[in-house]
Amino acid sequence: MKDKNNNSGMTLIVKTVTRLTVGLIMLYGLYITFHGHLTPGGGFAGGVILALSFIHLILAFGKDFVIKKFSEKIAGVFESIGAVLFLTIAVSGFLVGYFFINIYGKGIPFNLFSAGIILPCNLSIMLIVGFGLFCAFLTLLLFISSKE
Amino acid sequence: MSHLPYILCLILFLIGLYAVLVKKNLIKIIIGLGIIDYSLNLFLVLIGYKKQSIFPILSKDTQIQPMVDPLPQALVLTAIVIGLAVTMLMVAIAIRLYEKYETFDITQIRKLKG
Amino acid sequence: MTVETIISFLIFLMILGAVVAVELKDLLSSVVSIGAVGVILSLTFLLLQAPDLAIVQLVVEILALIILIRATVTRDSVNYSQREIFVKVVTMIGVVVFLISLVSIIKLLPPFGEPKLKVASYYITEGLGIKNNISETGAANIVSSIILDYRAYDTLGEATVLFCAVLGVLAVMRKVGRKNER
Numbered sequence: 224m225k226d227k228n229n230n231s232g233m234t235l236i237v238k239t240v241t242r243l244t245v246g247l248i249m250l251y252g253l254y255i256t257f258h259g260h261l262t263p264g265g266g267f268a269g270g271v272i273l274a275l276s277f278i279h280l281i282l283a284f285g286k287d288f289v290i291k292k293f294s295e296k297i298a299g300v301f302e303s304i305g306a307v308l309f310l311t312i313a314v315s316g317f318l319v320g321y322f323f324i325n326i327y328g329k330g331i332p333f334n335l336f337s338a339g340i341i342l343p344c345n346l347s348i349m350l351i352v353g354f355g356l357f358c359a360f361l362t363l364l365l366f367i368s369s370k371e
Numbered sequence: 372m373s374h375l376p377y378i379l380c381l382i383l384f385l386i387g388l389y390a391v392l393v394k395k396n397l398i399k400i401i402i403g404l405g406i407i408d409y410s411l412n413l414f415l416v417l418i419g420y421k422k423q424s425i426f427p428i429l430s431k432d433t434q435i436q437p438m439v440d441p442l443p444q445a446l447v448l449t450a451i452v453i454g455l456a457v458t459m460l461m462v463a464i465a466i467r468l469y470e471k472y473e474t475f476d477i478t479q480i481r482k483l484k485g
Numbered sequence: 486m487t488v489e490t491i492i493s494f495l496i497f498l499m500i501l502g503a504v505v506a507v508e509l510k511d512l513l514s515s516v517v518s519i520g521a522v523g524v525i526l527s528l529t530f531l532l533l534q535a536p537d538l539a540i541v542q543l544v545v546e547i548l549a550l551i552i553l554i555r556a557t558v559t560r561d562s563v564n565y566s567q568r569e570i571f572v573k574v575v576t577m578i579g580v581v582v583f584l585i586s587l588v589s590i591i592k593l594l595p596p597f598g599e600p601k602l603k604v605a606s607y608y609i610t611e612g613l614g615i616k617n618n619i620s621e622t623g624a625a626n627i628v629s630s631i632i633l634d635y636r637a638y639d640t641l642g643e644a645t646v647l648f649c650a651v652l653g654v655l656a657v658m659r660k661v662g663r664k665n666e667r
Binding site for chain 2: 488489492493496497499500503504506507512515516519522523526529530533534535536537538541542545548549552553556557567568572573576577580583584587588591592594596597598599600602604605608609625626627628631632636639640643646647650651653654657658
């Protein structure tokens with residue numbers, strides 16, 4: 224894992240296929256989250272698929288390559304942004320008088336921007352679940368490799 | 372036998388319980404807790420099933436049909452992701468124990484005053 | 486072939502997979518076999534008309550397999566000795582007594598396929614707008630409108646639990662334990 228020829232990770236075929244498809248997997252996770260009020264899915268499924276796309280990068284290219292660009296501190300910051308966004312949406316119900324009430328516009332059914340509070344909440348849950356699971360996996364991996 | 376799926380689900384739960392009580396390897400205990408997780412989520416969804424009904428999502432061009440009970444599905448949706456997070460925490464603690472005691476055997480991990 | 490027969494057959498396959506996963510001596514094989522149990526469970530969710538749950542169960546199963554394999558395959562598994570026969574027999578007797586006493590309680594449930602639907606009938610008619618053609622939430626997916634509009638407190642609690650589990654993993658995994666200070 225210490226060669227200069229970038230020999231860590233898996234073979235050349237796996238690396239080429241990963242370069243072509245990992246962006247599509249991330250886009251699929253975003254699609255399932257954004258259409259959570261129209262088709263099956265929602266924030267939880269989209270978040271886990273987003274975490275799987277990052278883990279795919281780690282498994283194919285080796286963790287040294289990924290940590291240089293995307294360390295676990297940055298992932299922790301994104302996860303906290305998701306949690307704060309969720310609480311902000313909940314507190315914004317105080318404008319009407321209750322905590323966590325649906326005050327955004329309902330819109331026309333079957334549109335993308337309809338159903339009030341559901342779309343921003345799905346987005347924040349995707350941030351919490353996706354980056355949280357990726358941060359925990361990266362910590363497990365760093366600990367295992369530092370003791371071997 | 373109209374209660375057969377419930378009874379088979381209960382047998383799956385008991386297999387997981389047997390693995391937690393009898394096995395000595397720490398990873399087998401984690402696998403047993405995972406089996407208990409699966410069986411309980413399946414039991415909740417089995418309660419809400421209705422014969423000759425359709426999934427609870429409306430689309431533009433279908434008629435109104437009787438739908439399956441959506442409330443157990445909403446409860447199980449978050450329970451599955453929480454089960455994953457708890458499994459991750461258990462594996463982290465198991466790795467930490469292996470570093471200290473060099474084994475996964477629970478009869479050797481006795482010295483609590485590390 | 487009714488749906489009840491197919492679902493009973495799939496749960497029987499899950500029982501076989503679980504017995505194989507618990508009894509094998511090789512750690513890698515038992516982890517792979519529990520992956521098979523999870524995939525059959527996702528198929529069962531699809532047959533029970535729950536597409537949300539099928540998606541989530543499949544991807545969660547893949548992630549759990551990656552974590553378990555990464556933790557166990559680099560450690561050699563020594564053959565541990567079995568427990569004494571006395572412990573195994575007593576546990577089997579306890580499990581059989583538990584099973585017999587619970588079967589008589591399960592027969593009090595309504596038969597498979599006829600739920601009572603007392604609470605959820607309000608969610609279906611008001612949330613989708615079947616009765617007066619104006620929906621309360623504006624969403625087409627009832628499960629999303631339940632977890633984020635009618636019961637949003639539970640989702641807040643779930644996000645808290647997930648956050649605490651990730652914090653727990655970060656707190657347990659430190660580079661230097663106290664053993665190295667002696």
